[in-house]
Structures are given as C-alpha cells and as structure tokens.
Amino acid sequence: MKKLLPIVFLLLGLAAGGAAGWFLQPHPEPESHAAQTPAEGHAATAADGAHDGAAATGHYAPAPENTETIRMPNQFVVPLIDEGRVRAMVVIGLALELEAGHDYSLTQNEPRLRAVFLQLLFDHANLGGFEGMFTSGEALLGLRRTLREAARAEIGPHLHDVLITELLRQES
DSSP states (O other), rough: TTTTHHHHHHHHHHHHHHOOOOOOOOOOHHHEEEEEHHHHHHHHHHHSSSHHHHHHTTOOOOOOOSEEEOOOOOOEEEEEEETEEEEEEEEEEEEEEEETTTOHHHHHHHHHHHHHHHHHHHHHHHTTTSSTTTTTTHHHHHHHHHHHHHHHHHHHEEEEEEEEEEEEEOOO
C-alpha cells in the first residue's frame, strides 16, 4: 500500500493538470468575426469605436478616410520603481488621430490631456505593464485601448485612435 500511494498521487496530478490545461486553453476566434472582409471589419470598428478588429489581430486598425494626426509635442517619461528605487525609465511618444475638421485645440488642452495620459501610464507601469514582452501587439493593445478611452472622455467623439509613435525602455 505504501508503494501504491505515490503512483495514485502521480496519476491524480497528471489528470488534474491535463484537465486544467484543457479548460484554460485559449478559445479560437468565432468564425463569423474572422470571416468578415476587411471592409466589413473596418465598418464594424468605425461604427462602435471599440476597434474589435484591431484587438483580434493585435495591430492598428486602418484610419478612416478623413483623419488628421496630431503628434503630442513632448514624450512621456514613466519611471519603473522597484523597492523604492527607479530601476528603469520608459519613454513613450504619442499621437492623436482625429476626424478632419475637428474643433479640438491641443495647445489649449494639452496640460489636462498630458496629466490624464501620465496617470494612466503610471498605473500601467505599477501593474507591471512594462515588464517582460511589453512590446508585443497584445500587450500594447490594452494600453492603447485605455489611452483611447481616456482621450475620448477628454476630447470627445472626434478622436479615432491614440497612436504609440515611440517606445523606449532604458535600464538604470
């Protein structure tokens, strides 16, 4: 009986691990969404503003016809703090994609928008968003989505997207 117990535990562990792997596997994209033509996918993302097509592929969605890109004048510097010490710095350049003919003035509203973006970038850094493979498409999508939602709250529906134009991490 003493020799049989480790074998039983081994089999139970293998079964539990296999079951956990099966239940936690990533689910494939539904066929109806994947079967859309690029024009249909773009129309759906433009209509709801959520960029689901971009989220599925991990890439930027194409800009609508009438957009204007406004580059934020200065980069954002985000410290990565570990045990009370700055161990790395992340430098990020951003640009805004706005509908042509918008009435948004970056010169008047830049300080508020920068404050909102900096708070979100600090939160992202504190949650470990700039650790590991932080430049992968999936990793940046969450950050872009958060920045886009915050910018829409400040700017309004004229905003199409927030583009990450530069990204650098410098270790101390």
